Amino acid sequence: MASLEQLVAARVRQARKRADFTLEQLAQKIGVETTTLSRYERGLRGFSLEMLERVTKALGVSIGSLVDDGKAAGATVTDEDALLTTYRTLSPRQRRTARWLIRHLREVK
Numbered sequence: 001m002a003s004l005e006q007l008v009a010a011r012v013r014q015a016r017k018r019a020d021f022t023l024e025q026l027a028q029k030i031g032v033e034t035t036t037l038s039r040y041e042r043g044l045r046g047f048s049l050e051m052l053e054r055v056t057k058a059l060g061v062s063i064g065s066l067v068d069d070g071k072a073a074g075a076t077v078t079d080e081d082a083l084l085t086t087y088r089t090l091s092p093r094q095r096r097t098a099r100w101l102i103r104h105l106r107e108v109k
Helices: 004-018 023-030 034-041 049-059 063-067 079-088 092-105
Strands: none
Touching (some): 004 079, 023 049
């Protein structure tokens, strides 16, 4: 089950890539080490509100776009949500492999 922290981490990574920033570029822009930003994006370190604010300003996105899961309060994260969140963190090569696996899982009886 994906936690809110993992969801935010995945969305920060997506937003960084959409903004065409490398880890190094965004880390420099927000004033942290590259390894620190990497830990945030992998969900190994939780974002503080201050850090989220720095990231959103640098990327030109809202905090809401990173934390809103679009569900009513109290709703639980489903397995499908967790899979989608994980899929979004994969590299293009890993995504191709995941799609291949899914296609072939349909053939398993």
